[in-house]
Amino acid sequence: MTTIRLSVPQTADRGEIIELRAMIQHEMESGFRFGSRGEMIPQDIITKFECFYNGTLFFSSDFHPGVAANPILKFYARANESGSFEFVWTDQDGQSWSDSAQIEVS
Amino acid sequence: MRLLAACFLFVGAACSPETTQLEPDFTIEASQRVSGSNFLTPETVAQQNDDFENPGYLWVERGADLFEQGEPSCAGCHENGLEGVATHYPAFDTGTQTLINLEGRINLCRTRHQGLTSLPYESDELLSLTAFVAEQSRGLPISVEVTPQTQSAFESGANYFMTRRGQLNLACTQCHDDNWGKQLRGDTISQGHGNGFPAYRFEWEDFGSLHRRLHDCDTGVRAAPMELGSQTYIDLEFYLAVRASGLELESPGIRR
Numbered sequence: 001m002t003t004i005r006l007s008v009p010q011t012a013d014r015g016e017i018i019e020l021r022a023m024i025q026h027e028m029e030s031g032f033r034f035g036s037r038g039e040m041i042p043q044d045i046i047t048k049f050e051c052f053y054n055g056t057l058f059f060s061s062d063f064h065p066g067v068a069a070n071p072i073l074k075f076y077a078r079a080n081e082s083g084s085f086e087f088v089w090t091d092q093d094g095q096s097w098s099d100s101a102q103i104e105v106s
Numbered sequence: 107m108r109l110l111a112a113c114f115l116f117v118g119a120a121c122s123p124e125t126t127q128l129e130p131d132f133t134i135e136a137s138q139r140v141s142g143s144n145f146l147t148p149e150t151v152a153q154q155n156d157d158f159e160n161p162g163y164l165w166v167e168r169g170a171d172l173f174e175q176g177e178p179s180c181a182g183c184h185e186n187g188l189e190g191v192a193t194h195y196p197a198f199d200t201g202t203q204t205l206i207n208l209e210g211r212i213n214l215c216r217t218r219h220q221g222l223t224s225l226p227y228e229s230d231e232l233l234s235l236t237a238f239v240a241e242q243s244r245g246l247p248i249s250v251e252v253t254p255q256t257q258s259a260f261e262s263g264a265n266y267f268m269t270r271r272g273q274l275n276l277a278c279t280q281c282h283d284d285n286w287g288k289q290l291r292g293d294t295i296s297q298g299h300g301n302g303f304p305a306y307r308f309e310w311e312d313f314g315s316l317h318r319r320l321h322d323c324d325t326g327v328r329a330a331p332m333e334l335g336s337q338t339y340i341d342l343e344f345y346l347a348v349r350a351s352g353l354e355l356e357s358p359g360i361r362r
């Protein structure tokens with residue numbers, strides 16, 4: 001069960017710089033920790049984040065083991081047209097989670 | 107020593123059996139009482155107060171979904187929400203004649219009113235529902251009282267708080283009553299209130315119950331911790347709530 005939270009303004013003026021925020025519930029297990037019996041806890045991390053604006057990739061980020069659990073990203077876009085932002089996270093095994101939000105640009 | 111401490115708490119009430127509401131004394135006077143968030147950096151407080159950037163809301167949001175589930179759903183019976191409810195917990199349940207906390211109440215609703223099984227303590231589901239209910243009391247003052255029905259639970263909690271334990275032989279009171287505001291290695295000791303819980307702790311990189319925090323304080327003095335959800339910890343939680351009366355609930359709080 002993975003919860004995703006997005007913060008995207010519902011409306012913007014054309015050309016306006018808007019702030020986008022995205023958070024995903026994930027353990028980001030670094031692979032460097034040991035369990036109570038001394039056994040290595042296997043790495044389990046998200047390795048890639050991508051954001052698409054009306055289908056076009058405009059922001060992406062690689063995650064490494066140093067990224068904390070439940071990562072939050074804050075970044076900016078220029079609002080050129082109405083449509084949707086799609087946020088996609090992919091883990092080391094290729095499993096992915098996504099969610100999207102609409103924006104009205106006038 | 108231990109008994110003496112517990113008796114002192116009741117000096118006002120012990121000789122007047124006709125009073126129903128007891129007013130215990132605490133080392134930290136009401137005027138000095140401050141939340142654990144007073145010992146956090148301004149950045150952490152800002153993150154706690156930002157409903158988006160506070161990671162605890164991942165659990166609140168999941169709790170909101172779970173609240174719609176079950177036959178009937180939680181929402182079906184509690185359609186007006188549960189604002190202010192968390193301020194009165196732990197509370198006495200007449201059906202079972204025991205003191206229960208919010209987690210216990212939620213599990214009772216599942217078994218009593220939904221025909222479901224109890225959720226395991228510290229499971230993501232129970233934490234989420236608890237966070238969702240507690241969040242509806244964010245900013246409201248804790249308001250629990252000691253009544254004849256809950257007096258023995260209060261005393262057992264007070265005893266736990268005053269008793270030295272573990273290889274370090276320290277009692278809760280020695281850190282949280284006598285030395286709050288001082289440094290313990292890299293940390294500043296707070297007054298040890300539970301008003302931020304369930305909370306997101308950076309050390310856990312996770313969301314957890316007050317009992318998980320109590321477990322950490324017990325293991326911190328190298329004492330054998332109690333089981334999460336045990337009556338001992340519920341009694342202690344009750345003592346802490348009375349001791350924190352008037353402080354605002356902050357759940358989902360953020361702590362180091």
